[in-house]
Amino acid sequence: MRLTVVGCSGSAPGPASPASCYLVQLGEFSLLLDLGNGAFGALQAVLDPADVDAVYLTHLHADHCLDAAPFMVWHRYSGRSDGRAVPMYAPVGADRRLAAAYDSDGGPIDDVFDVTPIGPGSWTLGPFEVTTARTAHPxxxxxxxxxxxxxxxxxxGDxxxxxxxxxxxxxxxxxLAEAAYPDVPxxxxxxHLTGRQAGEQAAAAGVGRLLVTHVPSWVDAAAQLTAARxxxxxxxxxxPGGVYEV
Incomplete structure (x- = not known):
């Protein structure tokens, strides 16, 4: 399994990175985890959008989903899509939210994305067994x-x-854990998690490695890492652009 960080800036794109977007690949299968604002441009540097096999959106805040709109523009007008609707797994209402982001008329997007609503559960997606859990987020x-x-x-996610x-x-x-909050009263x-809380969650879960992400551009990323460690x-x-073998 290979993880490529397309974008990792928290809450909004930053000067050095788009917002959240992660490419997970196994064999010939390519899955996007989130597609936050600014990510579609960076994605094209690492993968032809025609090779995206599925998209998973953790939630519908702009920094995790908004670049589905330029993906739709590419799919409809580049002449490079094979016309296949891309499977998308996302919380209920994603089709309406993304249709409105693309066009104020909010027309159908099912020519681009075949949207399946998600909740807590498990299913098979390509070579992956997928399991989800509701997070502590508004x-x-x-x-x-x-x-x-x-x-x-x-x-x-968040x-x-x-x-x-x-x-x-x-x-x-x-x-891959968010750490958007500085450790302040x-x-x-x-x-969101602080850097220390991200480390505490990793320790409690007994994971092998922790990758701290989703740090906003106005938060000291080095301090978040130090707190996690x-x-x-x-x-x-x-x-951004980092590649990690799992």
Missing amino acids: VECYAVRLTAGGRSLVYT TGPSDAVVELARGADLL GLPGGL AVFPAAELAR
Whole structure:
């Protein structure tokens, strides 16, 4: 299983990275985890959009889904698509949200995306066994575990501290965990993790490695990593364009 970081800036695109988008590949199968704003341009540097086999959206905040709109433009007008609708797995209402993002008339998008609503559960997608869990976030958001060939990757999407996410990540080889909050007093609950909390979730789940991601451009990423390593030493910082073997 190969993970490529297309974009990892938290909450909005930053000067050095698009918002959230991760490419997971096994054999000839290519799956996108999120497609946040700014990500479609960077995606084209690592993969022909015609080779995207499926898209999984953790939730419908702009920094995780909005570049589905330029993907639709490419699919409809580039002349390079094979005309096949791309399977998309996303929370209920994704088709309406993305249709409105593409065009104020909100017309159908089923020529581009074959949208399947998700909730907590498990299914097979290409070579992957997929399992999801609801996260601690104000909108419906689902962390995802991908398992294949005895290896597993878990992506938190956006979450505050969550027992459900810990259970989903139990024993995973790699945890891709958001750490959007600096460690300061008065943070609201049920929204994001600090760097230390990301490390604590990794330690509680007994994962092999932690990849800290979704750090906003106005937050010190090095400090987030240091805080995570204080409780989980096998932590790294996600970098745009980075490739990780799982």
